Amino acid sequence: MAAFEIPEEQWAQVVEKSGGPAVYKKIPVQKPGPDEVLINVKYSGVCHTDLHAMMGDWPLDTKMPLVGGHEGAGVVVARGSLVQDIELGDHAGIKWLNGSCLACCFCMQADEPLCPHALLSGYTVDGSFQQYAIAKAAHVARLPKDCDLEEVAPVLCAGITVYKGLKESGARPGQYVAIVGAGGGLGSMAIQYAKAMGLHVIGIDGGDEKRESCQKLGAAAFVDFMSSKDLVQDVKDATPDGLGPHAVILLAVSEKPFQQATEYVRSRGTVICIGLPAHAFLKAPVFDTVIRMITIKGSYVGNRQDTQEALDFYQRGLVKVPFKTVGLSELQDVYSLMREGKIVGRYVVDTSR
Ligand SMILES: [Zn+2]
Ligand SMILES: [Zn+2]
DSSP states (O other), rough: OOOOOOOEEEEEEEOOTOOOOOEEEEEEOOOOTTTEEEEEEEEEEEEEEHHHHTTSSEEEEEEEEEOOOOOEEEEEEEEEEOSSSTTTOEEEEEEEEEOOOOOOHHHHTTTTTGGGOOBTTTTBBBBBBEEEEEETTTSSSEEEETSSHHHHHGTHHHHHHHHHHHHHOOOOOEEEEETTTTTTTHHHHHHHHHHHHTTTEEEEEHHHHHHHHHTTTTEEEEETTTTTSOHHHHHHHTTSSOOSSEEEEEESSSSHHHHHHHHHHTTTTTTEEEEOOOOOOOOOOOHHEEEEEEEEEEEOOOOOOHHHHHHHHHHHHSSOOOOEEGGGGGHHHHHHHHHTTOSSSSSEETTTT
């Protein structure tokens, strides 16, 4: 494969101070280090985390100035001298976990998201809201050549995250899983992954529009938290024996569902926390948790193997992502919609405009 022509400068969305805004401007293209690749990002999904990174409202500092973005899909155009298993011209994805040390006790056991030296795309290192982005070769997602780079972008964070949560829940084919926030962007992907994994889905969300979208995606039941008079009972009743779902996946961005889940999960069941409501706490009755042997766990993105598995479900056509594409130059408008809670599905930015 012949070398690519790489420009000196490129368009990017740069956050120059915590609190924003992101500024659309030209910046230099970086050169990859020995263990890194340079990816010509074609499309990048926009995640809620990107807004938090710009606002600086999480208890973890970002680099500054910062190029956000961690759902970048593109083409490898340069590689460092140590990189051998990726060719120029290969399709690759930039995900939240940009790199890790590969040597600590977590990396050794494929828990690399827990690595104390983890590099985070669009947070502690520059991410995919630019035309040329750098990532550690060991960690970039390997995308098949025939993969649609626009459509696959949201799988690189949203898809991996919900798939990993379902795996962590330990729910087996034929069992029931409740997905809280099932009508949102993450939720719509979680329903499809759960179905593809052979699970029955109980969607929990509010409003008729969300009900319709959950049913269309194949949820076996829907419980509307806005109109339900007894949510706990309704969720239990949605399972054939009335004992409740075997697992609960919490994607909600408010605190209350986190307090309720242990009440309707089946005895011996597992509650998986994924959504990150600000300043929220978990609360569960100790008595119930003990005598019903309930497990409560957090689940955070995924490792390299989870990434490839999540992509494989997509590649087989089992997961479709509802998305809308705008130019990279319009990123600030996407953030405004996000703040107003007006986003249905996922926004993808096209870095060529
Ligand atoms: Zn994300
Ligand atoms: Zn490590």
